[in-house]
Amino acid sequence: MSKLFTSVRIGALDLSHRVVHAPTTRLRALADETPSPMMVDYYRQRASQGGLFITESAHPSHDSRGYIGAPGIYTDAHVAGWRQITDAVHAKGGLIIMQIAHDGRQSHVDLSDGGAPIAPSVVPFEGKAFTQNGRVPVSPHREIALEEIPVLIESFQRGAERAKAAGFDGIELHAANGYLVDTFLQDGTNKRTDAYGGSITNRMRFPLELTAALISVFGADRVGVRISPSGTWGAISDSDPQATFGAFAEALNAYGLAYLHIIEPRVSGVETVHEGQAPVASSYLRKIFKGPIIAAGGFDRADAESIIERGDADAVAFGRFFTSNPDLPERFRRNLPLTPYVREAFWGGDERYYTDFQPMAGDTPTQLHSLVKN
Numbered sequence: 142m143s144k145l146f147t148s149v150r151i152g153a154l155d156l157s158h159r160v161v162h163a164p165t166t167r168l169r170a171l172a173d174e175t176p177s178p179m180m181v182d183y184y185r186q187r188a189s190q191g192g193l194f195i196t197e198s199a200h201p202s203h204d205s206r207g208y209i210g211a212p213g214i215y216t217d218a219h220v221a222g223w224r225q226i227t228d229a230v231h232a233k234g235g236l237i238i239m240q241i242a243h244d245g246r247q248s249h250v251d252l253s254d255g256g257a258p259i260a261p262s263v264v265p266f267e268g269k270a271f272t273q274n275g276r277v278p279v280s281p282h283r284e285i286a287l288e289e290i291p292v293l294i295e296s297f298q299r300g301a302e303r304a305k306a307a308g309f310d311g312i313e314l315h316a317a318n319g320y321l322v323d324t325f326l327q328d329g330t331n332k333r334t335d336a337y338g339g340s341i342t343n344r345m346r347f348p349l350e351l352t353a354a355l356i357s358v359f360g361a362d363r364v365g366v367r368i369s370p371s372g373t374w375g376a377i378s379d380s381d382p383q384a385t386f387g388a389f390a391e392a393l394n395a396y397g398l399a400y401l402h403i404i405e406p407r408v409s410g411v412e413t414v415h416e417g418q419a420p421v422a423s424s425y426l427r428k429i430f431k432g433p434i435i436a437a438g439g440f441d442r443a444d445a446e447s448i449i450e451r452g453d454a455d456a457v458a459f460g461r462f463f464t465s466n467p468d469l470p471e472r473f474r475r476n477l478p479l480t481p482y483v484r485e486a487f488w489g490g491d492e493r494y495y496t497d498f499q500p501m502a503g504d505t506p507t508q509l510h511s512l513v514k515n
Contacts, residue, residue: 149455154399159456161192161458162460164315168210170211174212175212180222182496186467193456195239196226198242198244199304200300219307220306223304227309240315242321243322247270250280260283267376298354311364313367314367315367317372318372318374319376323368323377326385327378327382344385352398365400365402366402369406370383394430400434403423403434403435405421440458465483
């Protein structure tokens with residue numbers, strides 16, 4: 142049997158297979174950022190017995206998102222909406238972890254009632270936010286003041302408390318893809334001269350304080366951290382990514398985390414930018430991080446089997462293939478063809494190419510209709 146379909150323990154969670162649903166931005170929450178009924182359907186369809194589902198980013202405050210349609214985790218309505226999702230996943234025997242994130246400088250004033258996006262330092266870049274007017278250039282950001290950082294950490298902790306109340310099995314800190322936590326970690330975006338900038342130790346301070354805050358709610362064995370070493374999404378950069386992420390992984394060893402979730406640099410967002418590149422980040426950090434590793438970014442079935450057989454990862458997360466194959470683990474298990482994904486429907490929209498992909502009809506993948514562009 143393929144090792145991809147053997148059981149594994151990830152922190153406090155016992156999985157019956159190693160095909161993980163990656164946190165995948167879909168932007169279909171209600172206007173008040175509560176998970177929508179079609180989101181409940183989406184998660185239910187993709188849950189599997191003993192399988193792990195990591196949610197799309199949930200935001201701990203109204204002004205922490207960079208995309209309209211992204212869900213929140215800061216009101217009672219959000220808790221109730223997410224509870225429907227966790228119940229649906231648990232009813233199918235699955236496990237579900239919430240990813241929590243602040244989008245930082247990748248935002249726009251239209252998403253924050255006029256407030257400027259925040260970052261560790263002001264480093265202008267040509268990025269896009271997703272507003273009611275579509276994809277638009279990000280608004281100029283400001284440097285977060287030192288006294289604001291404890292307030293920000295508290296918002297993440299309150300978000301974790303709400304996630305626990307909503308029935309989640311754990312929580313994942315999004316410290317990747319050029320969002321706020323990542324911009325603190327990497328020196329291309331962190332130019333601070335106080336306790337949160339300069340040395341690697343100082344740049345790690347904010348991510349580690351957030352990690353500790355999440356652990357205070359869930360316990361270390363139900364907390365994961367997602368990183369993207371040498372990634373380029375969000376115009377992120379570091380002068381020595383091996384040193385930065387090696388030190389960060391080493392520091393995380395002291396926390397006894399459930400897992401480290403590593404995005405390979407061969408992908409940027411939903412695009413493959415280095416076709417054929419081996420999973421280099423997981424291989425390097427496997428030598429440093431002592432806990433379970435979930436690898437993500439550009440994997441297919443064979444590649445996933447290979448990295449698990451080598452021992453460089455304990456599970457593999459899939460995003461794009463899960464969008465169009467709600468029964469992806471079973472298709473992988475039986476080595477069946479996959480339904481192609483539809484990029485136009487990744488971010489925002491209705492049920493089309495979101496919940497209308499069908500599970501296997503015999504051995505033939507099916508889908509209901511062609512995408513209609515408005």
